[in-house]
Amino acid sequence: MNSPLPAALPPAVLPGWRRPEPLTVVLLLLAFVWLSLSTYVMVPDRLGVAHRWLLLPAIPAVIAVHVLLLRMFSRSTVAVVGITMVMLWILVAAAAPYLPLLDPNRPVAPYQMPFTTKNGMTFWLGTDMRGRDILSRTLWGSQRVLVWGITATFSAYVVGAFLGLVAGYLGGWWDEALSFLGNMVLSFPVMILLILVLNYLGQSGFNIIIAVTCSSAPAIMRIVRGLAMDARGRDYIQAAQTRGESVVWIMLIEILPNVRGPLIVDACLRLGYTTVMITTLTFLGLGLQPPDPDWGLMIKEAASSALLWKFAYMIIVPSIAVSTLILGFNLLADGLRELSQKD
Amino acid sequence: MADLIWRRLAQMVLIMASASLLLFAIFDTEQFRKQIAVAELGGFGAAALSEGDYQAWIAKKGLDAPFVERYLSWAGNMLQGDMGFSMEKNTEVAGLIASRLHATGTLAFYFFLLMVPISLTLGVIAGMREGSWIDRAISIAAVTTTSIPQIATAVLLTVFLSLGLGWFSAKSSAIGPITFAELALPVLTLLIYDVGYVTRMTRAAMVEVMSSHYIRTAVLKGLPRATVIWRHALRNALIVPVTLIFLQLNWLLSHIVVVEVFFQYSGFGRMLYEAAIYGDIEVVQAATMVAVIVAVLSQLLSDIAYILLNPRLRVAR
Numbered sequence: 001m002n003s004p005l006p007a008a009l010p011p012a013v014l015p016g017w018r019r020p021e022p023l024t025v026v027l028l029l030l031a032f033v034w035l036s037l038s039t040y041v042m043v044p045d046r047l048g049v050a051h052r053w054l055l056l057p058a059i060p061a062v063i064a065v066h067v068l069l070l071r072m073f074s075r076s077t078v079a080v081v082g083i084t085m086v087m088l089w090i091l092v093a094a095a096a097p098y099l100p101l102l103d104p105n106r107p108v109a110p111y112q113m114p115f116t117t118k119n120g121m122t123f124w125l126g127t128d129m130r131g132r133d134i135l136s137r138t139l140w141g142s143q144r145v146l147v148w149g150i151t152a153t154f155s156a157y158v159v160g161a162f163l164g165l166v167a168g169y170l171g172g173w174w175d176e177a178l179s180f181l182g183n184m185v186l187s188f189p190v191m192i193l194l195i196l197v198l199n200y201l202g203q204s205g206f207n208i209i210i211a212v213t214c215s216s217a218p219a220i221m222r223i224v225r226g227l228a229m230d231a232r233g234r235d236y237i238q239a240a241q242t243r244g245e246s247v248v249w250i251m252l253i254e255i256l257p258n259v260r261g262p263l264i265v266d267a268c269l270r271l272g273y274t275t276v277m278i279t280t281l282t283f284l285g286l287g288l289q290p291p292d293p294d295w296g297l298m299i300k301e302a303a304s305s306a307l308l309w310k311f312a313y314m315i316i317v318p319s320i321a322v323s324t325l326i327l328g329f330n331l332l333a334d335g336l337r338e339l340s341q342k343d
Numbered sequence: 344m345a346d347l348i349w350r351r352l353a354q355m356v357l358i359m360a361s362a363s364l365l366l367f368a369i370f371d372t373e374q375f376r377k378q379i380a381v382a383e384l385g386g387f388g389a390a391a392l393s394e395g396d397y398q399a400w401i402a403k404k405g406l407d408a409p410f411v412e413r414y415l416s417w418a419g420n421m422l423q424g425d426m427g428f429s430m431e432k433n434t435e436v437a438g439l440i441a442s443r444l445h446a447t448g449t450l451a452f453y454f455f456l457l458m459v460p461i462s463l464t465l466g467v468i469a470g471m472r473e474g475s476w477i478d479r480a481i482s483i484a485a486v487t488t489t490s491i492p493q494i495a496t497a498v499l500l501t502v503f504l505s506l507g508l509g510w511f512s513a514k515s516s517a518i519g520p521i522t523f524a525e526l527a528l529p530v531l532t533l534l535i536y537d538v539g540y541v542t543r544m545t546r547a548a549m550v551e552v553m554s555s556h557y558i559r560t561a562v563l564k565g566l567p568r569a570t571v572i573w574r575h576a577l578r579n580a581l582i583v584p585v586t587l588i589f590l591q592l593n594w595l596l597s598h599i600v601v602v603e604v605f606f607q608y609s610g611f612g613r614m615l616y617e618a619a620i621y622g623d624i625e626v627v628q629a630a631t632m633v634a635v636i637v638a639v640l641s642q643l644l645s646d647i648a649y650i651l652l653n654p655r656l657r658v659a660r
Contacts, residue, residue, distance in 0.1 A: 184361050187639050189597035192631055199619045200369060276492040280601050283494050299494060307513060309506040316502060319495035327490035
């Protein structure tokens with residue numbers, strides 16, 4: 001009469017991966033989207049035919065991330081609004097090559113007002129002083145700002161988090177030396193430091209990454225240092241030390257994942273700052289170089305040659321675009337902070 | 344207390360010394376030496392120089408001396424107020440920086456004059472009743488204004504207030520006496536971002552104090568609400584915002600660059616930016632050093648204010 005016992009499941013190869021946490025899935029998908037977008041933008045020439053289809057798989061990935069994030073954070077309206085604003089821009093960046101847009105670098109007809117139709121082409125947001133379609137330039141511009149902004153923030157986080165862990169966990173002379181170096185860099189006003197670094201290295205996207213890393217890493221180091229110092233005295237770290245785990249393993253596998261909460265909030269805020277920095281640097285002519293579309297560049301070009309009430313749409317459109325992206329990052333950070341305080 | 348202040352002072356001197364060393368070392372390369380030659384002799388003159396002549400020029404300028412010796416003489420000159428010569432502007436750097444700092448100082452004066460009362464008032468009103476409609480309205484407005492980058496604010500203000508309504512001038516050269524119409528847009532641009540930021544911080548401090556036990560005790564004791572807020576809450580809630588206001592000087596130095604470049608205001612930030620673009624090395628070095636000094640001083644003032652205002656530190660021996 002006894003029904004056979006259900007067969008015992010074989011032990012999982014990777015425990016925890018049978019039903020991965022939503023956060024892990026989101027991070028993996030985002031990493032995939034970021035990799036394809038940055039390959040697309042940073043090394044367009046080496047890809048050949050693949051360049052055309054590279055971003056297609058990223059589009060469903062973005063939508064999946066959006067749905068997952070909305071389900072995870074549905075309790076906070078602020079977070080939902082922020083997520084939607086950011087993910088919409090990422091979706092636009094991934095989908096830009098497949099949308100029916102005009103070539104963003106091709107001059108068609110200069111100084112066309114919004115909603116005009118000429119030669120069978122409708123310019124929904126008008127054209128700029130060189131006759132390039134503004135709608136197309138704004139949508140394509142999201143690619144560059146997102147790719148360089150996220151890459152620069154990520155690089156600053158890798159450097160800053162590692163130094164912060166060393167300073168906070170090892171303490172002693174490591175802490176003294178690293179904190180002094182950090183304080184010295186922080187005593188330079190940010191924009192002046194960026195101008196110095198970019199002036200020294202020359203102007204390109206990769207140098208922006210270096211400059212942003214120089215200016216943001218000390219601040220990140222301070223935060224991580226505080227968190228690591230707090231974690232050092234906890235029981236789980238002493239247990240790990242008793243097990244004889246190596247210093248690097250304790251820092252990266254034990255401490256870092258356990259202090260992720262405040263770091264994720266700070267990372268969202270910092271993504272916003274970095275976007276501001278890159279747009280500002282491009283406006284100053286120190287960042288990304290023409291002719292490819294970029295919001296800072298669009299403001300720079302229009303502000304020098306079309307500063308008239310009639311042509312104000314040329315600078316208003318990219319200004320609003322960059323503001324919505326940054327607002328999205330800030331609202332996301334606010335929402336996450338609110339949720340972490342509720343728990 | 345005096346101990347803490349002395350320790351901070353010593354730290355500050357150490358940081359400034361190493362920052363100046365870093366700054367000097369950055370510009371001490373062959374490439375920048377050539378740039379100085381081009382600036383001084385003209386592009387044609389520098390190109391016509393033979394290798395021997397170039398070495399002779401370097402020796403004449405004293406650029407072949409050991410690094411430490413040159414650094415010490417540069418730092419000594421800086422301390423005595425001799426900051427070098429601007430090739431681009433054809434004038435002494437010290438005088439140039441002084442006049443540009445005056446223009447930027449005017450801007451900063453009106454900025455602080457408006458920013459401090461507005462943001463403290465808004466922050467206190469919002470933090471007094473956490474979660475009320477007025478708190479929500481102020482918080483949402485503050486998040487929004489801190490999310491718009493200065494460059495976008497400058498664009499939108501120029502378009503609507505200057506190009507559209509024609510109230511202010513779109514560009515403010517600040518050559519000659521500075522007028523209200525010229526100052527309005529740069530000051531507004533800086534205000535819109537920073538008022539939001541300081542308001543948020545003031546609100547957070549106020550909320551924390553209002554939910555503390557001693558305020559609840561004061562309310563339950565039956566004290567009038569005005570007394571609770573003015574006598575009990577504000578004195579503790581304003582410690583953090585006041586120290587933060589000093590740090591805004593540091594923030595201002597960084598963000599003044601883009602505002603001055605956009606409005607073509609002849610101030611300190613625009614001078615540094617133009618010198619960096621043109622390769623006017625002595626101006627870049629001197630101006631950066633001045634900026635670092637101001638930034639470090641503002642941090643010191645902020646720390647001292649914190650020590651003086653916080654009773655726990657003030658009384659501690």
